[in-house]
Every structure is written in C-alpha cells, then in structure tokens.
Amino acid sequence: MYIIDVIPIRKIPRGHPQVLSYFFGTKLPQGAVMIGEIRDHELPMIVIASRPLKEYKATVRTQEFQLKPVKNVLFDTPIFPSHYLSFLKWISDYYFSPISYVVHAATPPAKVFASRSFRNLDFSRIYDRQDPAGSTKEVTQERKVLLWGYDKKSILEKIRNTIIKDQNVLLLAPQAVTINIWADILKRDIQSPIIYRRSVSIKKWVEMYQQITRSSGEIIVGARSALFAPLPNIGLVVVLHEDSPSYHSVDVPPYYHAVSVAEKLAQYTGASLMLSSITPSLESYGAIQDGGMQLEKQEGRGKMSLDIIDIRTNPKGKIVSDLLAVKLKRIIENKKRALVFINRRGHATAVLCRDCGRVFSCDSCELPFVYHVAEDIRTLWCHHCGKKAEPPDICPNCRSHNLDYIGTGIQKVASELTERFPQATTFRLDSDSAAVLKDQKHILDQMVQEEQGAILVATELIFKYEYLFGKFDLAVMANFDQLFHLPDYRIEEKMRRILVLLKEFSTELAVQTYNPDREFLKKISDLRTSYEQELDARRKFFYPPYGQVIRLVHRDRILDRSLAQAKFLHSKIQLEIRNLELDIRVSPPLPCFIPKEKNTYCFEMILRLKKPLTPEEIRKRNEVLKVVPADWEILVDPWKVL
Structure with missing residues (x-):
C-alpha cells in the first residue's frame, strides 16, 4: 500500500494545502494521472510522489483527517517529460503562485481528461529521449541569442538546423495575428507546424497531444501558453517580439512573464534560446551588457531618424500642426498612405x-x-467599469453652459483629418471601431486597397499587424506628451518601443510635442546610448534588470478598512524583513494610480530587491510574501506598476 501525493487540476487559493494525499495499492510514478475525491467532487490529479504506507503508519494515525482511496488511475505512466514538474515548481516558487494554479494553467481542462479519446493516448514515448532528472542545465552565451531586428531568414535557418537534428522547436508569438503569419511562413518554407491553443474543443486537444507526443523534428507555434506543451526533446526555443507586453500574464493567475519562463525552460531542457525583437527589452539588452547573452544585430539597427514638430502654437483644440498638414498633403497628392498614431479612445x-x-x-x-461620438450619438463612457451616461447640456453644479471637451482621443483626430483632407479616405482602427480580428483586418484591407490616398488613424492595435511594415510613406505620433507624463519607471522603454515600431511602418517618422527640447527625444536617434543611459539609471534604484519589483495590491469597498489593512501588512512585512535580515525595500501603502474602480478602493505597496536571486534568496523572499493575506494580489516582475 502506498501514500500517493498529488496536485489537483483545480485552482486552490493561496493559503490552502496545495498537495493532497490518497492511498493506493501500487506505486504510481511521478507525472501519472489519477482521479481523487474532494468534497464529493471527483477531479483529475497529477502524481508528484509515492511513499510506502508502512513507513508512515504512525503519522497517519495521528492525523485529524482520514486518507481517502484513489478512485481511478487514468494514466499509470507519466504524461509529461521528466523536466516538466520541476519546471512548473520553479514557476510557482519564483512568481509566488500556488502550484495548483500553475498546474491548472499547464494541463488540459478536466473535461479533456474525462474523454475516452484522450485516455487512449500513449504517453510512454515522451520519456524516451529525456534525462531521468528534471534538473537545470547550463545554457552558454553562444546558445542564448538576442536578434536585434526581424530577420526572418536567420530565424528560419536556426529552426531548420534544429529539426534536421530530429529535435523539436518551440516558437512563441505574442498575438494570434503573428501566430497565423508564422504558421504560413513555416508551412511554406519548412513544414506545417503544430498550433498550440488552449481554447479548443476536446477533439482538438486530443489531436494536439497526439502530434506532440508521437513526433520529433516538429515545430510548435503558440502564444505564452505554448510554454506548457509537454514537448519532449526540445532543441530550440524562439521568442518573437520578446519586448511585447502580451508576454506578461496579467488577466488571470498565475501571473508570469513568458520570456523569463522561456529562458528557464531552455535551462531545464538544454535547448538553445533565441529572442527576436525590433526594440529589445531592457532586461534582454542588459543581459548582453553583462555577458549573459550573445547579440546578433540586423544591419541598420541601433540608429533612428525622426522629425520633431513643435505644436505649442497650434490653435486651441487642433491636433494637426501646419507642418504636419504639409507632410500629409504631399502624401495624399502622391496617392500614398499615412499612419497617424494616437493611443486614446473616444x-x-x-x-x-x-x-x-x-x-x-x-x-x-x-x-x-471619456466623451464618445459615433454617428451623431453622443455618450459619456467610463473605460474602467463600462458605465455610460448622457452628455450634459449644463453643469449641474453651477448651472453654467460653459462646458469644454478637453483632451484628444482618436475620434477627434479622425474627424479633424477627414474635415481637413476631404480628398483622402480616413480610416480608424481602435477597439471601438473594430473589437475583433475580423473587423480589424477588414478595415486594413480596405485601407491597403485605397488608390486615392489614405490616412489610417490607429491606436496600439496597429502593432499586431507586422505584415504592414513598410506599407506607409509617413508615420506620425499625434501627441507624444499625452503618454510620456505617466509616472511609470518603464515609460521611456515603452515610448522608445512605440517610436521604433512606428518607424517600421514607414520610412519617415514625425513626432508632435509641446516640449521639443525634451532630452529623451534628443537621444532617441542613437538607440544604444538611449539603452545604456536608462540601464545606468535603473541600476541605481534596483529596477529591472538589476532588481526585482513586486507589486502588492489590495481592493476593498470600504476605504478606511482597506487603508488599515494596508498599513498593518506594511508593518508585518517590515518586521519579517528585519527578522530574516533581507535587503528588501518596501514603499509605504499608497492609493493605486486608479484609486477607485467599480466602487472598490485600491491600495498598493511596491517591494524592490536586488538581482540576481539565488534559490535560497527566493526561498527567503517567499517567507516574507507568506505574511501577505490571500485577498491581496502579488505581482512579481509586473509590466505595469500603475
């Protein structure tokens, strides 16, 4: 008889036991799958250990609970490669996320395990070419490469060289559009890839796992969830557009950064790692500076030219300056295309x-x-809770009719351009005009087919569509200052990314600003200098890549209670840090950048500690985080701190 330790494929909140125990007549290997009962519910569970019951009889007798039997064994052989559970445990520890959340994100849904077709799969070959221990391996600098640029030829060559060796390739892309583009490229130039998606039918799950488990020399393409594909014999991990915010899991827990997780996956499997980016993240560029990664730079990268347009003399309420109007007129007269970027809806x-x-x-x-106008329908709209209201005719406070609509959104820019350039067709791309990919593509196809000159006014949605790189003759940032003033330590990195991406769409880039003498705009033409100066600043203040940032967030409908809990936790964290003698800097509890949302008040604290972190330092850090109540969000290495 054996005690079987398992992790349920179900989200168990932080603070509750994550590993459960059952008894069974025979030993089950790590990675096997069984059915166990929790509160009258039968769930699939992943086996992590089997222990002889006779060695623990005394302990079992003293427990307040009674061991339950295993209901059924679905797979008596491991359904994962040998590195898999150690890899998931690392994610759980590093991002301080319950291991059940990580397992739930990594495995198929329970309904898939319940299907007969999935149970008939043969997972035995997964272990054939794997090391028996799930330990990390050293990935040398020569096998960790940052490709500064978007050289598809170089990426395809590395993929081709890997599958020739009968090894598998994992290729991550930030969005569905990029996944589809690369699926077509790989099918045309190498072979049809396996597309890994979680939101699919049971039949598709079975087909995916059949391909993954029986093949070698295959290419898996997917978004960040593809990191959890149980792929054996990985020889190469490729991350396209590694700077994309989409690689940060922020919608549902577990919260993690897919690029960092991809690097750890390469260590566990001994695979080579290739990061590709037109605008490398500070973390990746810092790794090059520190000798931890090799740089392959595409010709022409590192320098950028742009025209800075002073809009301080613009008439009130007008966004298109005279100089920009001249540029746009030239584009339209030549029947070409212009891209105007404004990252504000409404x-x-x-x-x-x-x-x-x-x-x-x-x-x-x-x-x-936010004031919206759509086909003569005027609406006030809260972009945070979705509430709508009728625009006022008079002020209810003082009964005045002197109301002003301030600030600039994409609808206003599109309206001004349509009025000023009636001879051109103005298109608008944002989540209000095109919420789904089909509608977005329809707008872009119409714009490309326009032969009389076209202006596309777009938000950051345009950055998904890399097939439009080089398709414009002018790209414009309508208002640089609107975004640059946000109090975010990453703001220069984010603005640099936007400007470089805009330049990819066009040979000419113009930036409108109320502060043309801004230091950032002066140094942006030399990207290397821009990177190095920002790295120096981050090193001084323990910001990534030289420090880890952890954001603690609490929400409560009662303001005083939320503040009191935040202050109490702040004291507990400081005490724990002193007891463990750790060098962790903790900000006082402060209202979030958006202090109230959906009738809920929000407070936050920021923790900063120096990198790199050893496993022992992560363990001690987690001892501090254990004092954080379960109703607080814990975000490790977040993309946003606002």
Missing part, C-alpha cells in the same frame, strides 16, 4: 465646466468620463 478625454471647474466623473470609479 473623442475627448474629459468634460470640464469652465466656470466652476467640475469634471464629469464616473461615480463608481471617481475617474473622468
């Missing part, structure tokens, strides 16, 4: 009473309503 960002100063705000979020 028409105006706020409605203000000029007499009493009242800003019309959402009562659930205490944030300004």
Whole structure:
C-alpha cells in the first residue's frame, strides 16, 4: 500500500494545502494521472510522489483527517517529460503562485481528461529521449541569442538546423495575428507546424497531444501558453517580439512573464534560446551588457531618424500642426498612405465646466468620463467599469453652459483629418471601431486597397499587424506628451518601443510635442546610448534588470478598512524583513494610480530587491510574501506598476 501525493487540476487559493494525499495499492510514478475525491467532487490529479504506507503508519494515525482511496488511475505512466514538474515548481516558487494554479494553467481542462479519446493516448514515448532528472542545465552565451531586428531568414535557418537534428522547436508569438503569419511562413518554407491553443474543443486537444507526443523534428507555434506543451526533446526555443507586453500574464493567475519562463525552460531542457525583437527589452539588452547573452544585430539597427514638430502654437483644440498638414498633403497628392498614431479612445478625454471647474466623473470609479461620438450619438463612457451616461447640456453644479471637451482621443483626430483632407479616405482602427480580428483586418484591407490616398488613424492595435511594415510613406505620433507624463519607471522603454515600431511602418517618422527640447527625444536617434543611459539609471534604484519589483495590491469597498489593512501588512512585512535580515525595500501603502474602480478602493505597496536571486534568496523572499493575506494580489516582475 502506498501514500500517493498529488496536485489537483483545480485552482486552490493561496493559503490552502496545495498537495493532497490518497492511498493506493501500487506505486504510481511521478507525472501519472489519477482521479481523487474532494468534497464529493471527483477531479483529475497529477502524481508528484509515492511513499510506502508502512513507513508512515504512525503519522497517519495521528492525523485529524482520514486518507481517502484513489478512485481511478487514468494514466499509470507519466504524461509529461521528466523536466516538466520541476519546471512548473520553479514557476510557482519564483512568481509566488500556488502550484495548483500553475498546474491548472499547464494541463488540459478536466473535461479533456474525462474523454475516452484522450485516455487512449500513449504517453510512454515522451520519456524516451529525456534525462531521468528534471534538473537545470547550463545554457552558454553562444546558445542564448538576442536578434536585434526581424530577420526572418536567420530565424528560419536556426529552426531548420534544429529539426534536421530530429529535435523539436518551440516558437512563441505574442498575438494570434503573428501566430497565423508564422504558421504560413513555416508551412511554406519548412513544414506545417503544430498550433498550440488552449481554447479548443476536446477533439482538438486530443489531436494536439497526439502530434506532440508521437513526433520529433516538429515545430510548435503558440502564444505564452505554448510554454506548457509537454514537448519532449526540445532543441530550440524562439521568442518573437520578446519586448511585447502580451508576454506578461496579467488577466488571470498565475501571473508570469513568458520570456523569463522561456529562458528557464531552455535551462531545464538544454535547448538553445533565441529572442527576436525590433526594440529589445531592457532586461534582454542588459543581459548582453553583462555577458549573459550573445547579440546578433540586423544591419541598420541601433540608429533612428525622426522629425520633431513643435505644436505649442497650434490653435486651441487642433491636433494637426501646419507642418504636419504639409507632410500629409504631399502624401495624399502622391496617392500614398499615412499612419497617424494616437493611443486614446473616444473623442475627448474629459468634460470640464469652465466656470466652476467640475469634471464629469464616473461615480463608481471617481475617474473622468471619456466623451464618445459615433454617428451623431453622443455618450459619456467610463473605460474602467463600462458605465455610460448622457452628455450634459449644463453643469449641474453651477448651472453654467460653459462646458469644454478637453483632451484628444482618436475620434477627434479622425474627424479633424477627414474635415481637413476631404480628398483622402480616413480610416480608424481602435477597439471601438473594430473589437475583433475580423473587423480589424477588414478595415486594413480596405485601407491597403485605397488608390486615392489614405490616412489610417490607429491606436496600439496597429502593432499586431507586422505584415504592414513598410506599407506607409509617413508615420506620425499625434501627441507624444499625452503618454510620456505617466509616472511609470518603464515609460521611456515603452515610448522608445512605440517610436521604433512606428518607424517600421514607414520610412519617415514625425513626432508632435509641446516640449521639443525634451532630452529623451534628443537621444532617441542613437538607440544604444538611449539603452545604456536608462540601464545606468535603473541600476541605481534596483529596477529591472538589476532588481526585482513586486507589486502588492489590495481592493476593498470600504476605504478606511482597506487603508488599515494596508498599513498593518506594511508593518508585518517590515518586521519579517528585519527578522530574516533581507535587503528588501518596501514603499509605504499608497492609493493605486486608479484609486477607485467599480466602487472598490485600491491600495498598493511596491517591494524592490536586488538581482540576481539565488534559490535560497527566493526561498527567503517567499517567507516574507507568506505574511501577505490571500485577498491581496502579488505581482512579481509586473509590466505595469500603475
């Protein structure tokens, strides 16, 4: 008789036992799958250990609970490669996420395990070419490469050289559009890849696992969830557009950064790692500076030219300067295309009473309503909770009619361009005009087919569509200052990414600003210098890549209670840090950048500690994080701190 230790394929909240124990007549290997009962519910569970019951009889007798039997064994052989569970454990430890959440994200849904077709799969070959221990391996600098650019030929060559050796390739892409583009490229130039997606039918799950488990020399393509494909014999991990925010899991837990996880996967499997980016992240560029990664730079990278347009003399309410109008007129007369970037939805960002100063705000979020205009329908819209209201005719506070619509959104820019250049066709691309990929592609196809000159006004949605690189003759950032003033330590990195990506769409880039003498704009032409100066600043303040940032967030409907809990936790964390003698800097509890959302108040604390972190330092850090209550969010290495 054996005690079987398992992790249920079900999310168990932090603070509750993550590993459960059952008894069974025979030993089950690590990675096998069984059915166990939790509160009258039968669930699939992953076996992590089997222990002889006779050695633990005394301990079992003293337990307050009674061991339950294993209900059924679905797979008596491992369904994962040998590195897999150690890899998932690392994710759980590093990102301080319950291991059940990680296992739930990594494995098929319970309904898939319940299907007969999935149970008939043969997983035995997964272990054929794997090392017996799930230990990390050293990945040398020569096998960790950052490709500065988007050289498809170089990427394809590395993939081809890997599958020739009968090894598998994992290729990550940030969005569905890029996945589809690369699926077509690989099918045309090498072979048809396996597309890994989680939101598929049971039949598709079975087909995916059949291909993964029986093949070698295969290419798996997917978004960040493809990291969890149980792929044996990995020879190469490729991450396209490694700087993309889409690689940060922020919607549902577990919260993790797919690029960092991909690097760890390469260590566990001994695979080579290739990161590709037009605008490398500070973390990747810092790894090059520190000798941890090799740089392959595409010709022409590192320098960028742009025209800076001073808009301080623009008439009130107008976004298109005279100089920009001249540039756009030239584009239209030559029947070419222009891209105008403005990363704000709506028409105006706020409605203000000029007499009493009242800003019309959402009562659930205490944030300004955004003014929208769509086909003569005027609406005030809260972009955080979705609440809508009728625009006012008079101020309810002072009864004044002197209302002003301030700030610039994409609808206002598109309207101004349509009015000023009626001879051109103006297209708009944002989540209001095109919420789904099909509608977005329809707008872009119409724009490309326009023969009389076209202007595309777009938000950051345009960055998904890399097949439009080089398809414009002018790219414009309509208002640089609107984004640059956000209090975010990553803001220079984010703005540099936007500018470089805009330059990819066009040979000419213009930036409109109220501060043409800004230091950032002066140094952006030399990207290497820009990177190195920012790295120096981050080194001084323990920011990535030289430090780890952990964001703790608490939400509560009662303001005083939320603040009191935040202050109490701050004291507990400081005490724990002193007891463990750790060098962790903790900010005092402060309201979040958006302090109230959906009638819920939000407070946060920021922890910073120096990198690199050894396994022992991670263990001690986690001892500190254990004092954080379960109703707090813990975000390790977040993309956003606002």
